[in-house]
Amino acid sequence: MTLKNNLLVELFVEELPPKALRKLGEAFAGVLRDQLVAQGLADAGSVLTAYASPRRLAAHLTQVGTQAPDRALSQKLMPVSVALDASGQPTPALLKKLAALGADASAVPGLRRAMDGKAEALFFESTAKGATLAEGLQKALAESIAKLPIPKVMSYQLESGCALPGWSSVSFVRPAHGLVALHGDTVVPVEALGLKAGRETHGHRFEALHDPIVLRDANSYAVQLDEEGAVIPGFEARRNEIARQLAEAALSVGAGAQPIQDDALLDEVTALVERPNVLVCQFEPQFLDVPQECLILTMKANQKYFPLLDAAGRLTHKFLVVSNIRPEDASAVIGGNERVVRPRLADAKFFFDQDRKKSLASRVEALGKVVYHNKLGTQGERVERVMRIAHAIGEQLGAATANLTLAPHAVQAAQLAKADLVTDMVGEFPELQGIMGRYYALHDGLPHDVADAVEDHYKPRFAGDALPRGPVGIVVALADKMETLVGMFGIGNLPTGDRDPFALRRHALGVIRMLIERHLPLDLRALIAQAHAAFGAPRAGDHPLSDATDALEAFFYDRLAGSLREQGASAQEVDAVLAPLPQRLADVPKLLAAVRAFAELPEAPALAAANKRIGNILKKSPEADAHVSALLLHEPAEKALHAAMQEIVPLADAQFDAGDYTASLQTLAALREPVDAFFDGVMVNAEQSDLRLNRLGLLMLLHRAMNRVAQLERLAT
Template sequence: MTAAPNLLVELFVEELPPKALQKLGDAFAQGVFDGLAAQGLTCAGSRATPFASPRRLAVHITEVLAQAPDRAVRQKLMPVAVGLDANGQPTPALLKKLAALGADTSAVPQLVREGEGKAESLFHDATLQGAVLSDGLQKALGDALAKLPIPKVMTYQLEQGCELPGWSSVNFVRPAHGLVALHGSAVLQGVSALGLTAGNTTHGHRFEASADPIVLTSADGYAEQLRTQGAVIASFGERRADIRQQLDAAALAVGAGARPIEDDALLDEVTALVERPKVLTCAFEEEFLAVPQECLILTMKANQKYFPLLDAAGTLTHQFLVVSNINPQDASAVIGGNERVVRPRLADAKFFFDQDRKKSLASRVPQLDKVVYHNKLGTQGERVARVRAIAAAIGAQLGLSADTLQQVDQAAQLAKTDLVTDMVGEFPELQGTMGRYYALNDGLPQAVANAIEDHYKPRFAGDALPRGEVGVVVALADKLETLVGMFGIGNLPTGDRDPFALRRHALGVIRMLVEKRLPLDLSALLAGAVPAFGAKVNGATAALTDFIYDRLAGGLRDDGFSAQEVDAVLALRPERLVDVAQRLQAVRAFAQLPEAPALAAANKRVGNILKKAEGEVSGTVAPALLAEAAEHALFEALQAVAPQAEAAFAQGDYTANLQQLAALKAPVDAFFDGVMVNADDPALKANRLALLSQLHQAMNRVADLSRLA
């Protein structure tokens, strides 16, 4: 059997937003493919290949049918009692329903009955004609365009001569100028979109195409024709790989271990800006290397989309790589132009750096009183005062030395001062980084300078943590100030909105407590931060505590722990987050014991009994009131097991603590089999509840084992 022809659909547009191009290309291809598949126009082996360049979105789909197969459809009409009268004749309601389906009374004998009694219904069997490709593509294309993840829609007027009845303008990401729909080598007639009618012509590179327009001969020749006649690499992935290879080759030609800076986001953006990439090597004056390399790298990447070159040690060199969209025989003019363009940018960075160093960070502290942080929380100056107070409280909880506390206070006081420098005013991304350079320029200790830079860390998932204890304390204080302040004024994240990055701040606090193994209780940490705000915030530590544990739970599940394991451990709200992973491992080991299911179920039962108990349950058991043999056995087992389990818990050996509990299975089972807890004698009942209370306490030191039931 001959395979069905392949399909090519292309939308030719003006330059698309580069940061959205790859998503737009993938969504367009998947949308068209899914739309055709839903109508039965694709085959089991059909595959979609997306194309996306600055001026086109396209998809190539293999094995697309000219017409979908007919399919049998069984449609439920109505209950038999409604559709047929007592004589078995069709009722008006049934005839009306059949008429709506294009059938008449002749279809009544062929109706199918399914069900029994009152549930018996009438069904109509029909054969639906398969969709024709031109009609199916029209629907699929319209749906795909409607669902594109367009960052911002443009409204533009249709070109003269292609205006449709009732249309005066079009809404799309960019003005569209051409539509291609080829099935094999044939143009699909009647397909249109955005006021354009499908044909077989497209356009290549603005300046280097050998033919314009390009007449596409077949769906399968699309990419090759664009490459040879249009000087365009249509595939985003191929173009990206080509740029990557050229960057590496150009760096190798420079020698001395040179390598282009690694930046996937920049590579994606540049890939979306060019159709025929050509990497060229440029250079700037070495005197600019006196400026911190972060400044030079940022201005080259953010403003010019250049790839700075680093040497083998990771230090910036005076050379950089440009990805040009043209490939002239003599590239000197392109190279010279880019070198002229970057020079003023670097000169600005050098000027800002030189000017900023004329004033110390300490002299800039008063300027923070003029910078508004939040209308309910005051200025950056007030914020700094709170961070200093919170940092002092954390330092006291950690028992830091006087010298370290002094450095913590100095770093907290100066951490935000680079916000009022010219360099950070021009490049906000350098906050913290420039503070470190200016601190070293002022002769401040290395630990203070590092803390000024590091107090923003971790900035994102997987980012490094602050380097030293001074940086950790200031970073903790800064994040707690944000969290307590925002929760205190009711400014909580909702859904996808989190303008103050509170989720990231909470995860940063968790990571520092856990990975730095800080001996800090979470409740004490939060409570110690509240007094710094005075009357500005209401007590919101309960909601903030829930928020932090929720973030912790999500991270632990991502690390491979089950929801049940995480729930069991976090139900106890352990104060030392550094212990949580060890508790989880202990719970996992306990769950493998043969006694675990029965003990978990018994623990749940004990918890329910204690919840329903009237009044306060005593934790002291009177041995003289133990009437049943099973009571004596459980009490004696607890007396033997509890001290050993408690000793293991005190030493942090949570696995051993839970392992000890296995010895309680038999006496616990016997207790519930032979003892009535709610005895008629109040003294017996109270004593048995006290025994269960001791059992419950012993079993739930590491985790709430009832959550494993």
């Protein structure tokens, strides 16, 4: 009888990479659990707890057995016709197969017969002995180590005296120094990374009560590490404790103070400390003259500090430090961190002051020496192309909205948008590109909409990001993204699988969002053509740019289809709306709404099916022409359909042209009865060619009218 108890496995290692710690902990515990379940040593009801701290990966699993139950096995041998001869005796082939399984001819009467496809086959029934916990855990441990998402593997020599036969070095994420495997209070004799399992682990380097810590049993792990080792081993527990202390410390500073919200920073700090202790520090207020984005970034990126904001979201001169020690007098720790951050802030102030000594416009020339892409030239050449595209888009949108300054402001912003790339601040902190450009543009006295566009032309930078805040920013962002897309498609640098080094999918979605959410009256193919024209004729020695309009247009519709499906639209609805390749993407939401409303009508299924039938007929009739002679309409049903179309189609077309797509489709729904009657009473492929062509022409006109909003046949089931 197998005994069940809780299991604890820990690998004690040198400091793990902080940005990978959370995933390493989850993967180590998850694979260990899955392997034990697969072997029958644990079941779906076993509760897993993952632990991960800077120096350990561990897993606690409830209800793990000492031995897995035996398993019945059924192995197909071969068809009966091959296994037995005409007299029913085993053939040499069967006896050879049985011998390979450790059986002989005496097993033949016990073989099970069963149908396998169309033929009867023989099956060998046996029982596999269940794995012991030591065997199963050894396999599970090896698998969990092998499948760790290790960012970079280290090779190291085993410590003297602990090497196993044949071992000289080990490859792992960091050197491992201890292995614990406890089933209840019993050590499970397993090995990993040249280490033998025991019950000893280690706590905090400086604040543990004693070293090593001898674990009583699997369940005492977290409690003993906390009480004796001054370590919170659980990643989530440690993260929650840091968040609690951050909020508490901010409250002590003053009402309204709040630490900056940054989940990635919180995760990284959680992976750096074992016993968090949040302390309040400060810097000289004069540094607040520097843009707060610069100060926040240097504190977060370089020092892993949490800047404090006031109630209005403005940076204060105080910040929070998550220390890994808890001294009675923390003044030395606070003073040390304040001394460390001061040079960083001084550097930021120096960069800011130096950068403002030159205008953005004076830096544009330097972009001619910055390579953008070896086939697409320099950033300076790229800026010229973006300016031309921005001018074309600005002229079009400016005319539509009577905004006479839109085009010139967009061209000016496009010229300056990349100039901050050659500033000292952005050279030190590339994440600030655009942000610093806006500050420098305002310092140069440029209009606010131009300065905003310099920052906003990168937006949207990720899914859910805000769009540029004004029309000038929209124009420059569109121009910048279209230049990138047309250029990269033109040189064949397309995204493949998971690889998209130039973020072309993100750029396409950004263009789609701006066109739709800002209701821009721009046609997609015209937009691509404007961007392509901006590249001009290639100069001597330049790489020729291919016209990838069709491929890029398809790329846009593919991105749009995926986005619409993610928002809840059905595949049928999306296919119907995008099949006609609507050029004005701003209309797509209205087209989609119209199709949904049409699908609810009782006439919809019949009309969708008729549309599909018409489409199939026309595909087989290349001689058809969209022309109808009333003199050749003989049958009552075709006359009735023609008359109905004469009345209904002009009204539906007018509604379509006015942008009322829902009303247009609902108006066309009135054609259901005459369409049904036509197919019931009229032979389309008449023997007389003039009658046949006239009827095909009638169907072509009907098909064209019915599919202006969407390709309705895509709705047919």
